[in-house]
Amino acid sequence: MGRQSKALPAIAGQAMTGKEQRARRALLPLPPLILAALILLLLPLVARAHGIGTPQRLNVPSGPYWLSIWTDPDPLRADQTHIVVAVLEPETQEPIVTGVEVMVQLRSLADGTVRTQAAVTDNTNRLLYAAEFTDHVSPGRWEASVLVSGERGVGDPVTFEVEIGPARRVNWLWVGVGGLGAALVVWLLSAGRAGRRRVRGRPTLLIRGIPVAAR
Amino acid sequence: MSTPSNPIDPPLIRLEDVVLGRGAPPPRFDVLRAPLLGRLLKARNGRLLLQIPFLLVAVLLVYDGLTGPQLAPQNLATVTVWIHTRGLVIVAALLLGNVFCMGCPFTLPRTLARRLSGRGRRWPRALRNKWLAVAAFVAFLFLYEWLDLWAGPRLTAAVIIGYFAGAFVLEALFAESPFCKYICPLGTFNFVANTAAPTQITVHDRDVCRACPGKECVNGSARVLGCGTELFPPAVRSNLDCVFCLDCARACPYDNVALAVRRPGQEWTAGAPGDGVWPRRWDVSFLVLVFTFAAVSNAFGMVPPFYDAQAWLAGALGLTSEGARLALTFVALNLALPAVAGLAAAALSRALVGRREPLRVAFSRFAPAFVPLAVAIWLAHYGFHFATGALVIVPVLQNFLLAHGLTWLGVAPNWSLAAILPGEWLLPLQTAAVLAGFAAALFAGNRLARRDFDDPAAAVRAFVPWLLVLLALAVAALATFNLPMEMRGLS
Numbered sequence: 001m002g003r004q005s006k007a008l009p010a011i012a013g014q015a016m017t018g019k020e021q022r023a024r025r026a027l028l029p030l031p032p033l034i035l036a037a038l039i040l041l042l043l044p045l046v047a048r049a050h051g052i053g054t055p056q057r058l059n060v061p062s063g064p065y066w067l068s069i070w071t072d073p074d075p076l077r078a079d080q081t082h083i084v085v086a087v088l089e090p091e092t093q094e095p096i097v098t099g100v101e102v103m104v105q106l107r108s109l110a111d112g113t114v115r116t117q118a119a120v121t122d123n124t125n126r127l128l129y130a131a132e133f134t135d136h137v138s139p140g141r142w143e144a145s146v147l148v149s150g151e152r153g154v155g156d157p158v159t160f161e162v163e164i165g166p167a168r169r170v171n172w173l174w175v176g177v178g179g180l181g182a183a184l185v186v187w188l189l190s191a192g193r194a195g196r197r198r199v200r201g202r203p204t205l206l207i208r209g210i211p212v213a214a215r
Numbered sequence: 216m217s218t219p220s221n222p223i224d225p226p227l228i229r230l231e232d233v234v235l236g237r238g239a240p241p242p243r244f245d246v247l248r249a250p251l252l253g254r255l256l257k258a259r260n261g262r263l264l265l266q267i268p269f270l271l272v273a274v275l276l277v278y279d280g281l282t283g284p285q286l287a288p289q290n291l292a293t294v295t296v297w298i299h300t301r302g303l304v305i306v307a308a309l310l311l312g313n314v315f316c317m318g319c320p321f322t323l324p325r326t327l328a329r330r331l332s333g334r335g336r337r338w339p340r341a342l343r344n345k346w347l348a349v350a351a352f353v354a355f356l357f358l359y360e361w362l363d364l365w366a367g368p369r370l371t372a373a374v375i376i377g378y379f380a381g382a383f384v385l386e387a388l389f390a391e392s393p394f395c396k397y398i399c400p401l402g403t404f405n406f407v408a409n410t411a412a413p414t415q416i417t418v419h420d421r422d423v424c425r426a427c428p429g430k431e432c433v434n435g436s437a438r439v440l441g442c443g444t445e446l447f448p449p450a451v452r453s454n455l456d457c458v459f460c461l462d463c464a465r466a467c468p469y470d471n472v473a474l475a476v477r478r479p480g481q482e483w484t485a486g487a488p489g490d491g492v493w494p495r496r497w498d499v500s501f502l503v504l505v506f507t508f509a510a511v512s513n514a515f516g517m518v519p520p521f522y523d524a525q526a527w528l529a530g531a532l533g534l535t536s537e538g539a540r541l542a543l544t545f546v547a548l549n550l551a552l553p554a555v556a557g558l559a560a561a562a563l564s565r566a567l568v569g570r571r572e573p574l575r576v577a578f579s580r581f582a583p584a585f586v587p588l589a590v591a592i593w594l595a596h597y598g599f600h601f602a603t604g605a606l607v608i609v610p611v612l613q614n615f616l617l618a619h620g621l622t623w624l625g626v627a628p629n630w631s632l633a634a635i636l637p638g639e640w641l642l643p644l645q646t647a648a649v650l651a652g653f654a655a656a657l658f659a660g661n662r663l664a665r666r667d668f669d670d671p672a673a674a675v676r677a678f679v680p681w682l683l684v685l686l687a688l689a690v691a692a693l694a695t696f697n698l699p700m701e702m703r704g705l706s
Contacts, residue, residue: 054638058630059289068286074603074638086286093284127287127366172642176693179650180686187657194671 056144056162059088062155065100065148066090071162079167081106081133085119087148095127100150104131109141109161119146139166239417239452239482242475246414247464256474257464259439265318273320273375279615280372290368292375294604294611297365302601304401305408305594309479312414316405316458321382322395322443328386335390338397345498348403349505349550355400356509357545360516361538392443395458402458407506409454410583411590413479416451416463416472423471424449432463432472439466448472452492453482455499480655483583484662491666493583500579504553507589511691512548514596518698556687560680567676568668580667581681584660588685591652592692595645599696602641606632645696653689660685 054074060067066088073080083104087096102119115136119129142162148155247253255261272295280292287293300315307314364370378399385394395402418424424432424447432448435441442448442463444456448471451457464472486492493499515521525540534540561578570577610628617628636644660681664674 055630055633068288074634088286093286093289095286127363171697172646173693173697176646176649176697177690179646180653180689180693183650183654183657184682184686187661191661191671191675194665 056160057158059093060158061090062146062148062158064090064152065096065150065155066093067146067148067155067158069144069146069158069160071144076162076164077167078137078139078164079135081137081164083119083131083133083144083146085129085131085146085148086127087129096150097127100129100148100152102129102131103147103149105145105147106133106137107143107145108138109143110138113138137164139164239415239475239477241419242417242473242477244476245419245473246476247461247472247474256461259465261465262317262460262462265314266320266323269318270320270323273379277372277375280368280375283368283615283618285368287366287368288607289611289614290371291608291611291615292368292371293365294607296371296375298600298604299608301597302605304405305590305597306601308405308408308412309590309594310413312412312474313405313409313454313457313459316395316402316409317460319395319402319458321378321399322386322392322458322460324379324383324386328383335386335388338389338391338393342393342397344496345397345403345502347397348400349498349502351398352400352403352502353505353509353545353549356513356549357541360545361541391445392458396444396456403502404506406455406457407503407586408590408593409457409459410482410586411480412454413476414459415454415475415477415482416446416448416457416459417475418449418471419473420471421449423469427469429468431466431468434466435462436466436468441466452485455493480587480659483586483659484666486666488667488669491580491583491663493579495576495579497575497578500575500582501553501557503582503585503589504557505549507585507592507688508553508556509549510589510592510596511688511695512545514592514692514695515548518695520698556684560684563680564677567679568673581660581663581678584656584663584681585685587655587659588649588652588688591648591655592688594652595648595692595696598648599641599645602636602644603634603638605635642696646693649689649692649696653685656685657682 054071055068056071057067057069060069068086068088070084072082072084083106085102085104087100087102088094089096104117104119106115107113115133117131117133119131140163142164143159144162145157145159147157245253247257255264258264276292276295279290283290283292287297304315358364362370364374378401381398382394385398386392424430429436430447431439431441433441433445440462443460444458446457446463448463448467459474461472461474464474482492484491521544524544525537528534528540528543532543534543557578558574560581561574564580565572565574565577609624609632610630613624613628616622616624617626660678661674664678665671668674668677
């Protein structure tokens with residue numbers, strides 16, 4: 001089968017009747033609405049999040065517990081600072097996910113500011129505890145301290161130092177969306193140029209003096 | 216010349232004259248004729264060179280998964296499977312081809328199973344399509360989330376054992392490698408991803424195949440099994456269903472089969488108007504859409520809005536069972552959404568150009584254009600985990616060896632090893648990957664439209680509804696990647 005044009009339906013001899021075309025036109029608004037709804041549905045809400053991240057302390061004994069601690073993201077930024085803690089049972093190394101309280105404290109080494117958060121079972125990782133300090137800390141060096149208490153008793157504080165950088169300057173979501181827009185513009189321009197080229201370059205085909213669509 | 220050991224499937228024979236001459240073009244460069252590498256790949260036990268190391272790794276993972284530390288970031292099974300394998304699969308697809316199916320250790324029992332079963336039964340006709348693969352693929356993603364497979368070394372080991380058992384049983388009962396072709400979720404992932412690959416099976420001279428009496432590439436010979444998925448090399452136009460086992464090349468008595476280097480993604484837009492390389496089938500096209508939507512939803516499942524949605528579902532519908540909530544979400548995001556979006560786009564596309572054609576044709580026309588975006592999103596997601604956790608294999612391996620009294624890699628694990636790229640590079644790279652995937656999708660979609668519609672305006676109208684879906688997916692992926700992603704299994 002040759003190339004198709006608007007005047008030549010895909011299935012030869014089965015051009016749409018006027019009634020069918022009207023019915024199709026009546027249905028036209030429906031798919032765009034569905035598509036628009038889908039686009040809105042697919043856009044995730046911007047929200048806070050926890051990862052696991054960069055290991056700071058792993059399998060450190062802390063009284064009756066073992067602790068593993070990560071910071072996320074890498075490097076930490078003032079607009080995103082998460083501390084993630086795994087509390088392990090020392091003998092089996094199985095994660096303890098209930099019956100413990102995990103407190104995380106950040107102390108600025110520059111001005112002594114103290115921020116304290118109770119780490120909760122992470123939304124995205126039910127085996128870990130996470131504390132979020134987003135937008136509550138300033139760039140600079142901080143000392144982090146993690147303390148676990150629970151049925152087995154109170155652990156020893158586990159400390160480490162972290163460097164927190166300034167908030168991210170570039171919003172990569174908008175960079176990405178801009179890139180998508182640029183790609184669309186390039187496509188539209190090239191499609192328009194192709195259309196004009198075709199109109200200019202296509203000779204009119206006459207059969208017995210009647211112009212017909214070129215195939 | 217050897218004689219066929221079993222008769223070729225009759226439908227393939229009948230199709231032969233039709234398909235000869237429609238396969239991929241003769242290769243400009245044949246990897247199988249490269250010095251050394253070609254000989255290695257075509258050696259009788261060439262596949263074993265990859266499979267045996269993979270098998271040893273699989274055995275090691277099962278052992279550590281069952282007996283090692285049960286904290287995922289410190290266990291070989293979880294780290295290797297969920298960080299390294301997934302990351303490398305997608306990179307290999309883009310750079311080399313389907314080397315993971317080529318080296319798949321799960322198919323090692325194939326020969327034994329075939330000998331046990333003789334030729335086996337034919338796979339039921341009703342299942343000779345991709346619907347089961349779609350279901351298995353989505354089910355695997357669901358189980359991964361529901362059972363927290365990434366966090367469970369024992370469960371990960373169980374998955375590996377299950378794969379061996381499933382492949383063996385199905386291979387023993389049926390001919391045509393049904394596990395690989397119709398079920399395996401990893402194979403399904405690899406099949407679609409490797410349509411982007413720069414390599415493909417083809418032949419040097421189709422006349423040789425036409426005159427070949429034995430068709431050993433499919434039938435096999437006394438020495439070598441034929442193609443497990445029953446592909447006929449001169450008719451191969453796509454990497455879909457090709458596991459790169461190279462049994463066809465080993466079986467060919469004329470050394471006519473080639474592993475050709477091609478333009479990546481060439482098959483997406485190749486073919487004549489109305490007769491593309493890809494079959495215009497509901498199942499194949501739907502699989503590609505599911506593959507694309509799952510790329511977004513799989514990443515989306517690792518950021519808090521997903522859990523907010525779960526909490527909302529629990530409150531709004533009173534669904535207390537986590538499994539039920541996840542099942543509902545996965546069916547909605549990975550099956551219902553692609554179906555509704557695809558059907559809506561197809562109906563609108565058809566209406567906009569005024570063509571009276573089956574909806575199936577409109578539905579499948581632009582399916583190949585989704586692959587580059589999907590591959591880019593999977594790459595951005597799995598590549599992120601790989602980039603942030605690739606080196607963690609070192610301390611995990613050190614830990615494993617030390618636990619067994621071996622100090623080959625030092626006397627203490629170096630747990631500070633993790634990332635192979637600076638953290639601040641990742642989001643720009645993910646953004647660039649998605650943009651590149653979208654641009655490639657735009658390019659492919661444009662070519663498909665121009666291939667099937669002579670009128671440029673009609674081509675644009677036909678493509679626009681699909682473009683909206685692609686755009687929505689790309690924006691959703693970008694938004695998801697801009698949220699801090701959970702680094703499962705990272706130490």
